């Protein structure tokens with residue numbers, strides 16, 4: 001048996017239905033803030049991610065699935081020269097870089113234009129060591145807003161996300177919204193230097209990875225899970241103590257707007273996020289119980305330099321993404337279902353062989369009128385057909401047998417009350433259409 005690759009999931013009908021319901025609810029809630037759907041390719045040029053997310057990040061340096069065409073592979077083997085950077089493609093590890101690339105490429109935010117707001121959902125790919133809630137293919141639901149650096153955009157998006165989580169039924173007590181500001185090009189370099197000096201001084205107490213981080217990307221030392229490193233990092237310089245006046249004011253505005261919106265959040269000066277494009281606001285939604293180390297349900301922040309980084313004009317942006325599988329786990333921990341199990345409207349049961357063709361035709365007619373209908377396809381006995389109707393959670397069973405065919409009527413049973421009535425054959429479709437309108 002060939003099984004699915006490690007770290008991937010089949011979304012079987014119940015999970016697939018939940019994913020569809022999750023996306024539909026997000027579109028409904030986010031559209032109230034003006035977010036419109038966008039779809040970008042699953043595969044993009046590798047250098048988009050290198051420049052956008054950052055070459056030194058774990059995502060780009062270790063976790064990206066990079067593809068080369070078989071033609072380029074052949075040339076590589078024959079010429080012994082790797083394909084040029086430009087022709088390499090990668091499966092998207094996240095959605096922001098692709099959406100910003102599309103906005104830049106199609107010039108969707110010309111100078112002076114109002115901000116554009118987009119929502120997307122789909123699979124992302126990261127070559128991680130698979131474990132529960134950490135997959136190689138997973139689904140994200142995300143938003144990106146480009147064209148404004150106003151703190152109202154940050155607060156609106158975070159409040160919108162909190163509203164969505166509430167709307168979908170995950171209790172607010174089961175999540176914590178952590179928020180921080182990591183400054184801008186003006187204030188971050190001096191903070192980076194201060195943090196680096198601290199890490200160099202603490203060298204002997206830090207793990208090997210953090211010592212490497214100290215050299216390349218000191219902020220990432222805050223993400224270390226090792227107990228010793230965490231102890232050291234608790235007394236590390238705080239980014240919020242190094243913000244320039246403009247960044248400080250921006251952060252204060254975001255927080256006061258969230259306060260006014262009634263969004264509960266926790267300030268966390270150690271929150272830095274693992275992607276290089278962020279400036280100023282960063283935030284994360286974490287599950288408070290039952291999720292272990294994979295408790296980040298979603299996160300995001302501001303990225304005012306990303307559009308320029310990938311070759312566009314300066315266009316500030318803000319966005320976030322939720323991981324669907326982790327969100328579904330958090331719902332499970334809270335004992336909450338995404339959707340009520342729904343059933344079909346009508347099951348047509350045949351009491352004789354001659355009824356099977358009329359039953360098939362009737363099912364087609366009902367479906368054409370928007371009624372969900374099903375029949376038996378396996379020649380089952382009447383008793384077994386009724387069992388199937390129950391399994392499909394049918395509202396009504398419609399019987400066709402010798403008496404019904406002869407008398408040109410149908411017997412209809414309400415599957416909950418067991419009440420029965422008969423309807424002339426030529427009125428069945430219109431009467432049921434009215435009932436299920």
Ligand code: HAM
Nearest residue numbers: 094096133134135138296297298299300319320321323
């Ligand atoms: P991220 O924090 O890398 O941010 O991913 C967002 C969410 O995707 C995580 O919080 C987590 O729930 C889920 N996720 C990430 N990796 C995995 C995995 N291997 N398995 C299962 N779930 C995973 C971003 O991707 C940014 N693009 C968010 C953003 C949008 N920032 C600005 N705009």
